[in-house]
Amino acid sequence: MIKKCLKAFYVGLILLLLYAPILLLAVYSFNEVDTLGPMGEFSLKHYAKLFGDPAILEMIGNTVVLALVAAALSTVLGTAGAIGMFYSKRRTRTLMNGVNQIPVINAEIVTALALAITFVAIGVGKSYFTLVVGHMVLCTPFVVLSVLPKLKQMDHSLYEAALDLGASPMKALFKVVLPEIVPGIISGFMLAVTLSLDDYIITSYCKPSTFSTISTYVYNATMKGNVHTAETLSSFWALTTVIFVIILIVVLAANLTGRKKQENKGVNA
Amino acid sequence: MKLRFSRKTLGIPYAVFLVCFVIIPMLVIVFYAFTDDEMHFSFVNFGKFFSDPTKLSTIVYSLVIALLTTAVTLVIAYPVAYILARSKMQKKYILLLLFVTPMWINFVLRVNALREILAWAGMLGEANYFNTILGMVYDFLPFMILPLYTTLSKIDGSLYEASADLGGNSFTTFTRVTVPLSMPGVLSGMTMVFLPSMTNYVVSDMLGNSKVTIIGKFIETYFGTDWHMGSMIALILLVIVLASTLLTGGFQSEHNVRGTTV
Numbered sequence: 271m272i273k274k275c276l277k278a279f280y281v282g283l284i285l286l287l288l289y290a291p292i293l294l295l296a297v298y299s300f301n302e303v304d305t306l307g308p309m310g311e312f313s314l315k316h317y318a319k320l321f322g323d324p325a326i327l328e329m330i331g332n333t334v335v336l337a338l339v340a341a342a343l344s345t346v347l348g349t350a351g352a353i354g355m356f357y358s359k360r361r362t363r364t365l366m367n368g369v370n371q372i373p374v375i376n377a378e379i380v381t382a383l384a385l386a387i388t389f390v391a392i393g394v395g396k397s398y399f400t401l402v403v404g405h406m407v408l409c410t411p412f413v414v415l416s417v418l419p420k421l422k423q424m425d426h427s428l429y430e431a432a433l434d435l436g437a438s439p440m441k442a443l444f445k446v447v448l449p450e451i452v453p454g455i456i457s458g459f460m461l462a463v464t465l466s467l468d469d470y471i472i473t474s475y476c477k478p479s480t481f482s483t484i485s486t487y488v489y490n491a492t493m494k495g496n497v498h499t500a501e502t503l504s505s506f507w508a509l510t511t512v513i514f515v516i517i518l519i520v521v522l523a524a525n526l527t528g529r530k531k532q533e534n535k536g537v538n539a
Numbered sequence: 540m541k542l543r544f545s546r547k548t549l550g551i552p553y554a555v556f557l558v559c560f561v562i563i564p565m566l567v568i569v570f571y572a573f574t575d576d577e578m579h580f581s582f583v584n585f586g587k588f589f590s591d592p593t594k595l596s597t598i599v600y601s602l603v604i605a606l607l608t609t610a611v612t613l614v615i616a617y618p619v620a621y622i623l624a625r626s627k628m629q630k631k632y633i634l635l636l637l638f639v640t641p642m643w644i645n646f647v648l649r650v651n652a653l654r655e656i657l658a659w660a661g662m663l664g665e666a667n668y669f670n671t672i673l674g675m676v677y678d679f680l681p682f683m684i685l686p687l688y689t690t691l692s693k694i695d696g697s698l699y700e701a702s703a704d705l706g707g708n709s710f711t712t713f714t715r716v717t718v719p720l721s722m723p724g725v726l727s728g729m730t731m732v733f734l735p736s737m738t739n740y741v742v743s744d745m746l747g748n749s750k751v752t753i754i755g756k757f758i759e760t761y762f763g764t765d766w767h768m769g770s771m772i773a774l775i776l777l778v779i780v781l782a783s784t785l786l787t788g789g790f791q792s793e794h795n796v797r798g799t800t801v
Binding site: 277280281284285287288289290291294295305306307347348350351352353354355356357358362366369370372373375376377378379380381383384386387388391395403406407410412414443447464467468470471475484485488489491493503506507509510513514517518519521522525 | 545546547548549550551552553554556557560561562563565566567568571592599615618621622623624626630633634636637638640641643644645646647648649651652653655656658659677680734735737738739740741744745746749755758759762766770773776781784
């Protein structure tokens with residue numbers, strides 16, 4: 271009994287510590303004070319500031335649009351790439367698999383530096399294009415890695431059967447292969463979105479100087495705080511809270527609905 | 540010539556993409572690392588790097604920070620993963636999910652949250668190295684918990700009983716059954732914490748008050764001034780990354796914490 275309590279206490283404590291900073295900011299986000307410390311009256315002013323500041327709204331929009339654009343492109347490129355790789359000769363497949371692992375294993379700073387130097391060396395100025403390319407380098411390998419296992423699992427005689435029954439290769443691909451690997455494509459896309467949303471290093475190396483995402487905006491505001499006041503920083507409390515609540519709802523809803531079948535298997539989908 | 544559609548051709552765009560944006564940039568880094576200012580082939584950056592005590596000590600400091608972070612994370616995460624894996628609780632995946640959910644909150648915002656707390660506690664700028672390690676442990680903990688949980692929950696429960704039947708007490712069962720069988724998860728988690736701890740300079744900048752220079756930051760400082768030295772340090776980092784990946788049996792994508800999407 272004591273042992274059980276100790277275990278529950280330990281897990282609870284670590285969980286509490288993990289969430290403490292975010293929860294504390296969430297509490298203060300509903301208060302009138304601009305710095306942590308003695309509390310004042312209840313207030314929504316941080317939220318008013320957050321949703322009333324065009325610069326902040328713009329960078330939030332930038333982040334979301336970039337993530338969707340980069341993830342969509344990565345998903346198309348990566349899914350096609352995975353199918354192509356899977357049906358290629360063994361040597362080609364091994365080679366592409368190996369190169370695909372480079373951005374996965376490599377430190378992000380090395381990938382970012384290599385891309386940035388290459389862009390400058392060939393005279394391509396930083397633009398939205400270079401930023402999207404940077405995010406695609408980050409995301410596409412993970413799409414490939416989540417699609418490949420689904421290709422391995424599928425029954426390949428289905429494709430042959432479709433051809434025998436008169437389907438063109440293209441039609442067989444869309445009608446037979448794609449539906450089989452949809453779960454891999456979806457999880458690849460989701461993975462790409464989260465990687466892109468979270469990224470700081472590649473973004474800061476590939477983005478045009480006037481463009482900000484949540485990561486670069488918050489980093490610059492805290493590190494080069496000269497133009498930003500405590501008010502800007504405290505509007506991040508509201509931002510953190512909003513994102514936290516959205517994530518919590520999405521994660522719990524998605525996992526509670528799609529999980530009934532495979533209880534007790536961990537979260538590895 | 541009529542181009543016949545085949546499934547193989549679908550891989551061509553990605554192959555071209557990989558050549559243009561992965562292989563060529565890596566070659567560019569190698570080129571800059573082994574050339575001097577006149578673009579002649581030279582080992583000058585290599586020599587300069589290994590003869591400069593301040594550069595070497597930066598690398599050593601960074602390795603020590605990463606090792607400490609990895610060790611602390613492992614010590615905190617192992618019991619959590621063990622308790623969760625052995626728990627007979629019905630909905631324990633919700634608990635596990637709670638441990639990984641913070642990963643989906645923008646990580647700069649998470650680091651910023653910790654920064655606010657440290658500032659409030661008067662620790663910001665006072666204990667830069669401590670704060671950096673604290674921040675990294677806070678940030679990378681899920682990277683460690685998840686692979687540990689995955690391997691620990693795969694251990695066959697009858698092995699514990701067998702160990703008890705053969706006279707092992709709970710301590711010997713732990714050291715001779717649990718620990719050896721969980722090694723793949725331990726190694727995988729260690730790699731996934733160790734590597735970002737050497738390179739993710741957002742944490743060391745924001746919490747170490749820009750006073751702590753890890754390898755990632757070190758490369759960044761050369762980006763504006765000396766591409767040759769920057770590229771050389773990037774290559775050295777790449778060697779360290781490859782060495783630690785090989786040493787721990789490779790990166791296992793099934794353990795990637797980001798792979799836990801819905």
